[in-house]
Amino acid sequence: MLGIQKRLVGSYLIVILITVLILELFLIFFVRYYYYHNIERIMMNQAELSATFFNQYFADEDLEKQSERLLKGFSQHSTAQVQIIGSSGQLLQDSTGLRADVHETAFQDVQEAFSGHTGSWRGYDPLTHEAILAVSYPLQANDTIVGVVRFITSLTDTNTTVNQISAIFIAAGLVVVVIVAVLGILVSRTITGPITELKLAAEKMAEGDFTVSVRKRYQDELGTLADILTMMAAKIRRNERLKNDFISSVSHELRTPLTSIKGWAITLKSDSEDGKVDLMEGLDIIEAESDRLTRLVDELLDFSKIDNGRLMLSCAPLQIGDLLHHIGKQLAPRAARQGISLEVQTDAPLPLLQADENRLKQVLINLIDNALKFTEPGGAIKLHACSTQEQIMITVEDTGSGIAEQDLEHVFQKFFKGSSHTPGSGIGLSISEQIIKLHGGQLKIDSRVGKGTIVEIRIPV
Ligand SMILES: Nc1ncnc2c1ncn2[C@@H]1O[C@H](COP(=O)(O)OP(=O)(O)OP(=O)(O)O)[C@@H](O)[C@H]1O
Ligand SMILES: [Mg+2]
Numbered sequence: 001m002l003g004i005q006k007r008l009v010g011s012y013l014i015v016i017l018i019t020v021l022i023l024e025l026f027l028i029f030f031v032r033y034y035y036y037h038n039i040e041r042i043m044m045n046q047a048e049l050s051a052t053f054f055n056q057y058f059a060d061e062d063l064e065k066q067s068e069r070l071l072k073g074f075s076q077h078s079t080a081q082v083q084i085i086g087s088s089g090q091l092l093q094d095s096t097g098l099r100a101d102v103h104e105t106a107f108q109d110v111q112e113a114f115s116g117h118t119g120s121w122r123g124y125d126p127l128t129h130e131a132i133l134a135v136s137y138p139l140q141a142n143d144t145i146v147g148v149v150r151f152i153t154s155l156t157d158t159n160t161t162v163n164q165i166s167a168i169f170i171a172a173g174l175v176v177v178v179i180v181a182v183l184g185i186l187v188s189r190t191i192t193g194p195i196t197e198l199k200l201a202a203e204k205m206a207e208g209d210f211t212v213s214v215r216k217r218y219q220d221e222l223g224t225l226a227d228i229l230t231m232m233a234a235k236i237r238r239n240e241r242l243k244n245d246f247i248s249s250v251s252h253e254l255r256t257p258l259t260s261i262k263g264w265a266i267t268l269k270s271d272s273e274d275g276k277v278d279l280m281e282g283l284d285i286i287e288a289e290s291d292r293l294t295r296l297v298d299e300l301l302d303f304s305k306i307d308n309g310r311l312m313l314s315c316a317p318l319q320i321g322d323l324l325h326h327i328g329k330q331l332a333p334r335a336a337r338q339g340i341s342l343e344v345q346t347d348a349p350l351p352l353l354q355a356d357e358n359r360l361k362q363v364l365i366n367l368i369d370n371a372l373k374f375t376e377p378g379g380a381i382k383l384h385a386c387s388t389q390e391q392i393m394i395t396v397e398d399t400g401s402g403i404a405e406q407d408l409e410h411v412f413q414k415f416f417k418g419s420s421h422t423p424g425s426g427i428g429l430s431i432s433e434q435i436i437k438l439h440g441g442q443l444k445i446d447s448r449v450g451k452g453t454i455v456e457i458r459i460p461v
Helices: 004-059 065-077 106-114 156-206 221-274 279-308 319-336 357-373 429-438
Strands: 083-084 090-094 121-124 129-140 144-152 316-318 339-344 353-357 378-385 391-398 440-450 453-458
Touching: 004 065, 004 121, 004 129, 004 144, 004 156, 004 440, 065 083, 065 090, 065 144, 106 121, 106 129, 106 144, 106 353, 129 339, 156 221, 221 279, 319 339, 319 357, 319 378, 319 391, 353 357, 357 391, 357 429, 357 453, 429 440
Parallel strands: 339 378
Antiparallel strands: 083 090, 083 144, 121 129, 129 144, 316 353, 378 391, 391 453, 440 453
């Protein structure tokens, strides 16, 4: 049994045991009270009747002499044992036969009757040791107590009945406890079952097996947890795959410029003496390829900085319009080479923005690079900036291939390249989004396959 199950069943049981115990005690107490009280009341009535009878018809006569007649009258309507006790406490008559030498004032009920009240007493008969209930009532003649009438009944039958009823109550209570225990175990299984499964799955994941999927049994918190665990495993699998893709794509990215640099180095070494090859051209290419390598390494460094939250912005007031035009000019040659028109359009007075110029430039170059990569010759790219009271909005719009709908939600993930086979490591958009977020803004992407893509940046002023 799991610890949780023990605790659950245990707490159920404790609650129900306490409840049943309190209920039983109350019921048993009530039953006893009801039975004893009833008997006492009946005998009390008889005693009172007898005393009234004596007061009315025998008040002037001598109690001791009339006691036999009186006893007959008193015990006529009662099954109880009746005693008549004289003024000094001596037993005058007893319906079960005379028992002299017993001094009745020893009993508490008799004492009370002699002091003018009705007395009742429950205890054991000193001779038979039987459980009895005795009720005494003063016999009065002209306002003086001349004796006491005492009714006594055995409680054996009543006690048996009360005990039987109590036994039934206790048995019923035990049945309830057993039912609750069984139910508790069954119910707790519906909780511990899924927990065990979750535990096993988590253990497997801890060992590095992410192929697990946990069955969702109920629509509750544990069901949600099962879903989350399954989803987590899927995400980890996916990240694992992305990481591998990334390593192979980075290796590829590194190899291309390296191959080119090495190729040119060999060519220059062997042929430059003859002056056959243009030395300058070779060196230019080596320079460009080295730049490409540096950029790639920088990107990777940025990326790890963002991942560790170590990327710091150095913000200063920035005229975003100027920046856009500057970038437009910088990329115009490449656009022209690819036969794509690149247009920059900014609304006249744009407010100054507190931003990190280099980082924003990096974002915009990333976005335009994407647009150039995924647009065919003859296409167009439009850069636009406008502002409202609170924010500046920059859009980069192209008429390129667009992004498939199922890829759209993943493009911001690191290393995600979709089905694209273009060069790139798939971290451009991921870095860009993080940089915009650091500026307190947001980057959104909207795209339609075959129509084009619009990337929208909003940064609060
Ligand atoms: N303008 C666009 N048109 C069509 N597809 C795009 C566009 N921008 C991004 N994508 C898709 O989103 C993917 C992720 O873009 P991202 O810029 O993050 O990576 P990359 O360009 O492939 O590599 P990197 O930017 O690191 O060189 C791209 O591989 C491409 O499939
Ligand atoms: Mg990119």
